[in-house]
Amino acid sequence: MAGRRPLTPLLWRFGGAGEEGGVTFVLAPFAGGSAYSLADLPPRLLRPGDTALVIQYPGRGPRIGEPHASGLSGLAQEAARDIVRHAGDGPLVLAGHSMGGVLCYEIAALLTEMGRPPAWVAVSAARPPDRQRLDAEKVLAMGRGEWLAEMAEGAAAAGAPAGADEFADMVIPVMRADYLMLARYRPRHGPLSVPLLALGGADDPWVSDGHLAGWRAWTTAGFGYRTLPGGHFYYRDQGAEFCGAIRNGPFREEVNAR
Known part of the structure; x- marks a missing residue:
């Protein structure tokens, strides 16, 4: 597979055009993540003729000198504009993990308004837009020890050793900015008019089976949800199954199968 290429500061293409x-x-x-975090997915996801566009949030990677995004809705608006400019004319599928799932819901609503609705949306390890666990005041009050505990719980959910203390001073500001953005988010759109698939880990400490089922209220079209073995970052050990589910959507019928 060809390498990655920034099309805009926010949108990177992985693989061919x-x-x-x-x-x-x-x-x-996810919150605290970057385009690099999902770099292992396109090789498993793409078939000949497909392409992957991965969102690169400001304030990390080559954008580390830029201010962090302050609003999920504004980030979605920028992403929707870039996607319309750079997506091909074939089917469009959105897939986001954790915070990225809520962002994809927002982007899908905007793309529909712009006349370029996705074929479907896959949200992974994400609570419905109106059921977020974060509170802005509590996020702002979190000290270094609490951030380390949060990072350790995320590492445990990923099945990896914590070992993040030496990176904390670099990681905490990124996580704080993303957590605040999600805590302050209020959905501006109603249910999508496109199909939606909710995916999650069976042992996720933050997103329950009930949260996944709760996404049903956020679409008037087809809906499905399923869990896979693992915690919050279950997809890292379930890559093939995860990518297959995204391709199949809520219908279990691969998009443009060939």
Whole structure:
């Protein structure tokens, strides 16, 4: 697979440019993540002629000198504009993990208003837009020890050793900015008019089976949800199954199967 190429500061293409009628997958990382966090997915996700566009949030990676995004809705508006400019003319599928799932919901609503609705949306390890666990005042009050505990719980959910203390001074500001953005988020749109698939880990400490089922209220079209083994970052050990689910959507019928 060809390497990554920034198309805009916010939107990176992984792999080739795709072919006419090929599927464009848009991937949105979790809070604290970057485009690099999802770099292992496109090789498993793409078929010949498809392409992947991965969102690169400001304030990290090559954008480390930029201010962090302050609002999820504004970030979604920028992403929707970039996607319309750079996505091919074939089916469009959005998939986001954790905070990225809520962002994909916002982007899908905007793309629908712009006349470019996705074929479906896949939200992974994400609570519904109106059921977020974060509170802005509590996020602002969190001290270094509490951030380390949060990072350790995330590492445990990923099945990895914590070992993050030496990186804390670099990671905490990124996580704080993303957590605040999600805590302050209020959905501005109602249910989507496109199908939606909710995915999650069976042992996720933050997103329950009930949260996944709760996404049903956020679409008037087809809906499905399923859990896979693992915690909050279950997809890291379930890559093939995870990517297959995204391709199949809520219908279990692969988009543009060939």
